[in-house]
Amino acid sequence: MNVSTEFIITGLFVFALAGFLGFETVRRVPRLLHTPLMALTNALSAVSLVGSLVVLGREYSIYATILGFVAVVASTINVVGGFLITDKMLRMFKPKERPQKPVPGEAKASS
């Protein structure tokens, strides 16, 4: 496997900077949205799809192709399902439509 030392260094750069960027970005996500956040990052980390596609497409060997197929299916499930479910959840988060508070003192009397 030809991973050059140069790439390893570049990769560490990318990893460190993306880590900081991720930290600063995710820190700002309100607790309200933590479940959708998990669903979204899960879909994003399914970019291992990229690696699976290469393994499957190159047909190294019959075993590699089978394992690659499983890997592509598994990550596609995550990508498709992950984005759909995040969207489904986010659609439910709604701000207040109208002021719900009635005029104070008005409704108290009825029993």
Place this chain on the structure above:
Amino acid sequence: MKDAVSYVLNPDSGRAVSIGLLYLAAAMGFVMSLKWMSDAKTARKGIMAGEIGFVLAVIGTLIMPGITGTGFTYIAIALLVGAAIGVPLGLLVPMTAMPQRIALSHAFGALAAALVGIVEYFHWQPEISGFVMAVLGIEIVLGSLVFTGSLMAAGKLHEILPQRPFVYPGQIFVNFGVLAVAIGFIVALFINPSLSWAIPILIICGLVFGVFLIIPIGGADMPTVIALLNAYAGIAAALLGFVLSNNLLIVAGALDGMSGLILAIIMCRAMNRSFRNVLFGAFGQLAEVSDEHGEMGSIRSASYDEAGEILKNSRLVVIVPGYGMAVAQAQHKVRELADTLAAEGVEVKYAIHPVAGRMPGHMNVLLAEANVPYEQLLDMEDINPEFPQVDVVLVLGANDVVNPAARHMKSSPIYGMPILDVDKAACVMVVKRSMRPGFAGIENELFFNDKTLMVFGDAKDVMGELITEVSGRRDALSL
């Protein structure tokens, strides 16, 4: 270097530049999608950014060298199969099943990452450098670990597996033993990358460690564990990026890893656990509790019409939801009660403890599903100063997160855990099925407080009764 001609890109070729730029654009899409996630108003735009990023990433990958004609056919079939399973998993899973759904998706992601690592190893060995081998070894262990760990977590959450933590003496040593074996073989592979028989051992160590990691976990620790598995899955993806010389994987993995890590830290803080404690999988240890709570005094219970009367005559009611609300699927009824109260001129707010439920943000999602506007969902820090002004707190299936023992009882397993200060309110109503203690197995002294009224019954049924009482519309049939 075998097959080098067909697989390796000339870095100066147009194709290499195109792939690089597509990946760059994809990475930017991912970052933007996380950035837009910081506000409920822009969050859906973020999904679009993420999806565009994905399409670009896939296009960039398909123009990589070495993909054969039949390879493209297989890819098309696999994508279709994956989509056919993914669409129902995305659209049909109910919100109440969200924790296990999330855990399951961690398992899929980890499985894919582990498989790719394994295939790449067997294809390229022994031409693998020591550094790459070590990274690959960790990646395979981590991927296998998250795979079984997440399946176990999903099983526990779905109640296929017993939810009770399983603890035995020496557990830590067994766990660390398995981990030590894995590390030993990674070192061996680092020294001699052609040691291919060590790979199955690494896989087994990872799979076994994943199971061992979740065995001692009880329900209340699930939010931390899910966040942690999320982080591990991200790190596995990033490590795979190093092995494949793929910057995009490194970026996405780092983002996912960081996100999981932050969530895990937040969960730990909310339970007053040290992060080190959690990182090494030593949670669940706190489950062993002495039974010496003794006599705590007497409890007062309230009938539905008493409770309804009190609620109706208050100005500010705060609802504290917990896992019990999720179990009873009472969120819609809760919203209905809140609407009924609002119609009577009562202000209603919700107090959300960070670890309420079984995953980060669990209560928020359920209440959002029930159409509760998110302005009414308040975090612990925002609602705590308000409790002295609150007339009634309605505790719904929450227990340990409102136990005042966390503040003063040093012997308590939850001592030091930040809690919702519900006992500062004028009146506390606790809706509970029975007097059974919560996860930590400790009595909740809140229940014995003079201000506290117990309302016994299933959360959903109680909500229904209270709605009738508050609205004054008791229909003849239910008499």
